[in-house]
Amino acid sequence: MTATIHRLDNREPSLEPLLQLVAGDMNAVNTVILDRMQSQIPLIPELAGHLIAGGGKRMRPMLTLSSARLIGYTGTRHHRLAASVEFIHTATLLHDDVVDGSDLRRGKRTANIIWGNPASVLVGDFLFSRSFELMVEDGSLKVLKILSNASAVIAEGEVNQLTAARRVDLGEDRYLDIINAKTAALFAAACRISAVVAERPEGEELALDAYGRNLGIAFQLVDDAIDYVSDAGTMGKDAGDDFREGKMTLPVILAYARGDAEDRKFWKDAIEGRRQSDADFAHAIDLVRKTRSVDDTLARARHYGQRAIDAIGGFANGKAKDAMIEAVEFAVARAY
Known part of the structure; x- marks a missing residue:
């Protein structure tokens, strides 16, 4: 099974081109993030900094910045908006970890x-x-509408x-809705707002929205697959977290549909919480492999x-487009 989508050479896909493309802009975004996470209440920057400085790739703000490069935007409004995107993402992670009881x-x-x-919920x-x-400081009602809608979604x-x-x-349909x-909603919004601040035609907005949305879905599908094929060192979370939390991710949905009565x-x-041991998780891995559920999820x-x-095929060729294409290939190849 190939890990690539359409790559013509044998080099492993990497995020490095995207990182290099937006490095200067990302410095400006990080300055905004560090400034705006400050508070007179010491616990707030301490707790926020634990997650914000915790080694994440900052994929979503990088997509805002790279989308701006793709369409030739030369202003600076996207720096604060990329920081806004990262704050939304970080807030949802803090809340998710509370809901999931993650370690x-x-x-x-x-x-x-x-x-x-x-403390996690409040921060x-x-x-x-x-x-x-x-968002309000940016002054665009359209940007505010896109990002506030993404937050609600x-x-x-x-x-x-x-x-x-x-x-x-x-x-599977409800899983994809989830x-x-x-x-995917935040990936889509992160890309689309660059076209708004650059005052590009709606067609370009929608193309960037589609790029981000489809990348976000692919990204999550891979995350759900590697819960059954990877380890904590690779994933940055405990292997089997989804299994023990009773999440019906696509590998399980497919394995359940394809399994026999036993x-x-x-x-x-297992999903209802009665089979949670390491041996049970090992058996779950055997079942998703036997039914090719991970393969089909990937x-x-x-x-x-x-x-x-x-979705970005109509934009001009160049470093930005190449980096955004390779970012997709990297997202998919993480499971291999």
Whole structure:
């Protein structure tokens, strides 16, 4: 099975071209982030800094910056907006870790484990507020509408996922609705706002939205696959977290649909919380491999990855486009 989408050479895809493309802009974004996470209440920058400085790739703000490069924007408004995007993302991570009871995030102990759930929720609220301050300062009602809508959609996706937890009858359509909301919506908005500040035609806005949305779906599909094929060192979280939290991700949805009566009984018990041991997780891995559920999840990720690449096909060729294409290939190749 190939890890690439359309690459013509044998070099492994990398985020390095994207990192190099936006390095100067990212310095400006980081300055905004560091400035706006400050507070007279010491716990706020301490807790926020734990996650913001925790080794994340800053993928979403990088997409805002690279999209601006792709369309030739030469202003600076996107710096604050990229910081706003990162604050939205960080706030959702703080809240997610509380909801999921997670112990690890990017290989480090989660904020809720160190400071407790109340502090994590409240600092997440603070970062949401900071993100909206930055949107208002930009002055564009259209940008405000795009990012505020994305924030609402993310929350809806998280609630949808919460109500779907431990339900073995979750179908693929609802699963895709969940990841489209909780992950892809912010990817899409992060890309689209660059076209707004650059005052580009709506067609370019929609093309960047489609790029981000399809990349976000591919990114989440790969994340859900590697929960069953990777380890904590690679993933930055405990292997099997999704399994133990009773999440019906696509590998499980497919394995359940393809299993026999005994397999389905196992999945029902596991998802409902009655089969949670290491041996049970090992058996789950065997089942997703036997049914090729991980392979097919990754095949779907490649499909959405190609849709992302096709979405920016009409933009001018150059370093920005190449870097954005390779970022998609990298996102898909993480599982290999």
